[in-house]
Amino acid sequence: xxxxxxxxxxxxxxxxxxxxxxxxxxxxxxxxxxxxxxxxxxxxxxxxxxxxxxxxxxxxxxxxxxxxxxxxxxxxxxxxxxxxxxxxxxxxxxxxxxxxxxxxxxxxxxxxxxxxxxxxxxxxxxxxxxxxxxxxxxxxxxxxxxxxxxxxxxxxxxx
Amino acid sequence: xxxxxxxxxxxxxxxxxxxxxxxxxxxxxxxxxxxxxxxxxxxxxxxxxxxxxxxxxxxxxxxxxxxxxxxxxxxxxxxxxxxxxxxxxxxxxxxxxxxxxxxxxxxxxxxxxxxxxxxxxxxxxxxxxxxxxxxxxxxxxxxxxxxxxxxxxx
Numbered sequence: 001x002x003x004x005x006x007x008x009x010x011x012x013x014x015x016x017x018x019x020x021x022x023x024x025x026x027x028x029x030x031x032x033x034x035x036x037x038x039x040x041x042x043x044x045x046x047x048x049x050x051x052x053x054x055x056x057x058x059x060x061x062x063x064x065x066x067x068x069x070x071x072x073x074x075x076x077x078x079x080x081x082x083x084x085x086x087x088x089x090x091x092x093x094x095x096x097x098x099x100x101x102x103x104x105x106x107x108x109x110x111x112x113x114x115x116x117x118x119x120x121x122x123x124x125x126x127x128x129x130x131x132x133x134x135x136x137x138x139x140x141x142x143x144x145x146x147x148x149x150x151x152x153x154x155x156x157x158x159x
Numbered sequence: 160x161x162x163x164x165x166x167x168x169x170x171x172x173x174x175x176x177x178x179x180x181x182x183x184x185x186x187x188x189x190x191x192x193x194x195x196x197x198x199x200x201x202x203x204x205x206x207x208x209x210x211x212x213x214x215x216x217x218x219x220x221x222x223x224x225x226x227x228x229x230x231x232x233x234x235x236x237x238x239x240x241x242x243x244x245x246x247x248x249x250x251x252x253x254x255x256x257x258x259x260x261x262x263x264x265x266x267x268x269x270x271x272x273x274x275x276x277x278x279x280x281x282x283x284x285x286x287x288x289x290x291x292x293x294x295x296x297x298x299x300x301x302x303x304x305x306x307x308x309x310x311x312x313x
Contacts, residue, residue, distance in 0.1 A: 014214050020182075047214075052216060056172045056173050057172060096300060098295040099296040141256040148264070152216075154218065
């Protein structure tokens with residue numbers, strides 16, 4: 001869909017966050033210079049078109065006991081990527097799963113981020129992924145330190 | 160956290176209502192009142208469980224580009240290089256990981272050309288070998304939603 005200047009006004013305001021007030025969108029609509037009705041209609045359309053992928057809150061998962069996570073990378077034969085990618089995406093503990101560029105000496109083409117409450121559960125999930133996919137060649141890139149974590153911000157592109 | 164908090168979080172992780180009175184809609188779905196939903200969410204924000212109430216956008220549909228990139232940084236330069244990488248507003252996440260390369264970061268930019276410029280600038284400023292670019296080709300899953308389970312937390 002084409003995103004016009006008024007859509008961008010809605011997008012920019014929503015990124016400021018939704019207030020804990022009875023009518024939280026009134027203030028955002030005012031700041032966007034739009035009527036409340038137009039703001040809501042545009043928001044619904046952005047959601048319908050998938051520009052807004054998810055309307056929701058972002059949580060700090062470690063505060064909820066989801067404390068173990070690891071980036072797993074897998075070497076999957078090209079003609080099997082479709083099956084394994086779909087399989088991993090169906091695992092509830094997998095949040096992100098993408099295929100990515102490989103390099104000579106770095107042949108891992110499928111990346112899956114796995115989360116669990118404990119290291120033991122994490123290990124169990126990964127062993128199950130290996131068993132069910134039949135992919136033996138994989139590495140766990142454990143996090144040693146989180147160096148930066150921020151919410152992406154989007155602005156109307158400068159022409 | 161009690162059962163109502165869990166029901167609340169399970170719902171609003173994915174389905175924050177687009178409505179004049181979103182907290183009233185939430186209250187109706189979990190069997191509560193608008194003011195109780197607002198009070199409980201306020202408390203969850205204060206306790207640091209809710210980080211932010213805002214939508215997740217599809218960056219490609221907004222015309223943005225992104226990639227995962229990595230540097231192999233010698234142990235003694237990790238803090239210094241992390242400072243250089245993190246200073247770029249285009250870098251949204253950065254993790255020190257086991258193995259080689261060891262510093263993995265995600266970058267977003269308005270165009271492929273802008274993305275390339277950011278990677279080149281990081282490579283120049285970090286001065287510890289090439290920035291290796293691992294752009295995504297296919298997305299199978301991208302969600303950060305967790306089932307908080309029932310009263311037993313399982």
